Amino acid sequence: MSVLDLRLQELHDRLSGGELAVSDLVEASLSRIKETEPVVQAFITLDEEGARAQAAELDKQLKEGGERGLLFGLPAGIKDNIVTDGLKTTCASRFLSNYIPIYNATVMDKLRAAQSVTIGKLNMDEFAMGGSNENSAMGPTRNPWDPERVPGGSSGGSAAAVAARQVYFALGSDTGGSIRQPAAYCGVVGLKPTYGRVSRFGLVAFASSLDQIGPITKNVEDAVYVLQAIAGHDPMDSTSADVEVPDYTAALTGDVRGLRIGVPKEYLGEGIAPQVKDAVLAALKVFESLGATWEEVSLPHTEYAVAAYYLLASSEASSNLARFDGVRYGVRAENPDNLIDLYVKSRSQGFGAEVKRRIMLGTYALSSGYYDAYYLKAQKVRTLIKQDFDQVFEKFDVIIGPTAPTTAFKIGEQIHDPLTMYLNDICTIPVNLAGLPAISVPCGLADGLPVGMQIIGKAFDETTVLRAAYAYEQATEHHKLRPAAVGGA
Amino acid sequence: MSISIQDVEHVAKLARLELTEEEKAKYAEQLGAILNYAQKLNELDTENVPPTSHVLPVANVMRDDEPRPSWPIEKVMLNAPDEEDGQFRVPAVLE
DSSP: OOGGGSOHHHHHHHHHTTSOOHHHHHHHHHHHHHHHHHHHOOEEEEOHHHHHHHHHHHHHHHHHOOOOOTTTTOEEEEETTBOBTTBOOOTTOGGGTTOOOSSOOHHHHHHHHHTOEEEEEEOOSGGGOOSSSTTOTTOOOOBTTBTTBOOOSSSHHHHHHHHTTSSSEEEEEESSSTTHHHHHHHTSEEEEOOTTSBOOTTBOOSSTTTOEEEEEESSHHHHHHHHHHHBSOOTTOTTSOOOOOOOGGGGTTOOOTTOEEEEEGGGSSTTSOHHHHHHHHHHHHHHHHTTOEEEEEOOTTHHHHHHHHHHHHHHHHHHHGGGOSSSSSSOOOSSOSSHHHHHHHHHHHHSOHHHHHHHHHHHHHHSTTTIIIIIIHHHHHHHHHHHHHHHHTTTOSEEEEESSSSSOOBTTSSTTOHHHHHHTTTTTHHHHHHTOOEEEEEEEEETTEEEEEEEEEOTTOHHHHHHHHHHHHHHOOGGGOOOGGGTOO | OOOOHHHHHHHHHHTTOOOOHHHHHHHHHHHHHHHHHHGGGGGSOOTTOOOOSOSSOOOOOOOOOOOOOOOOHHHHGGGOSSEETTEEOOSOSOO
16 A cells, blocks of 8 residues: 555644655655556656655655645646646647746645645646547547546546556546546546636636536545635636635535435436446445435436537637637747748647647637527527526435446547547536536446446535535445556555 | 538638648538537527526626736746747738
8 A cells, every 4th residue: 555545634644743754755656657657648747856846845844843734745646737837738739838837827826825746747638628638649648447448538647647546636627527527437536616616717728618627536535625725716717706615524424314316317318338327326326325315307408418518618719729829839830921821830730630620610600600500509508408407406405427428438449530529428518518516436347447426516515515425435435446457456 | 511621611711720631521521510410409499598608697807907017028938939029029910
């Protein structure tokens, strides 16, 4: 067992008792990375020097005594679309392959205040567009459970790094399922907070009305602490919500007696693999045994969510990515004929195939003559999808279903069929459209691959989501399973 | 819904992208398939449904118009592909 497997409280007790130093944690993380990275390939940038310097500084503070941050000494991996002052941030794109930010995302300042240690930057689908990490210009990350399979995406590096125990926790971002789906595929916990709960300042924008940063961790307890550290209003993000941050440790009770669970029939119907469905139904039995009740409900507009999402997200992306023009940062094409040519050539050379496809789709949906038929129509359908959830939440505390219709697929299996790839997000996309919090927790294995259960809550009610997830986790052993491919059964 | 090579070229121009012939053919096919799938939305009557652009009930977050320090030019220029005298250098805009 590695020191990185210790529970947070015990780890902090050992640090206080002098049995353990932050540098031990950082060295454990770095050596685990050396050992597993040839298989997993989760990192784009490893900051060994910076991590060691941070560890030395924290160890000095430890000796001197005084206040300790919530995440004191924990080695963290950060998705490479979250800007880190002085540390290369590429978004897994050729366009930003040499971009070194001059400021920190708000979440990075918050992690610094909580005193975690940044080990490096994690792989992802380029600009967070994709669900397999195959769209990374730096090459794909591999699933620690089976290196021939994808880790999911777009936060695939974050999920794989936590699954392989390379870091204590990771940050990801979720626009249509990009935290939850890779967490499900890699057998770890992934939380997408309510839209507005965590500042997006310094998160390179993909679809601004949907993007949200959240934790990927090996258990629910860690997710509670990381969320506590990063949540809160930020004047630098005008869409950040001015809503008080509760004490999320209140969720760690193990008590779900009387919890009312709605189970959408649309999330267990056609297209959901039988083994995934069985795992979720077995999980619902666990909830019953803990004193919760569940009932089938309907979210009737679910089948329209993927279409609405791809129009909206791609439209927002086509606008957001207009900033990548080769003038102020990023790649610039050689020998342009004129200014327009500089934009065109830089963008065409810098972006990968999926990013270009989404920019094209979004530009089309926003273009004159098509705006009403596509963009406005999708916005109206978004309203219907949000209303579906509002109605169910009048009677239920949480909604439970699978995180993804299947387990992790093979690298190369779906990359040439964008529409099939998009349909993997059928259970996660509606949650982003409605802006709700949701977590994916491991709920078993199917043919040796992890299955994720999704628990969705009311806006700003992360506490109930976490309470349900924690109670389930305490009653089961699934989260303790370790991927054999990286030497930990 | 079928997307022609001309449609693809028009959209690429708006998006400031230059595509190879191969890319044009591929995107014509793939965008056609995605937009066909999107036709599904027309099954729904949304005549009286308001659009949602944002889920939070926030609008026009204002602050006092007070000057605040900005980044020093040297720092802003650190990532510039080409610069001169603290300014981004680009090809001539006017002939």
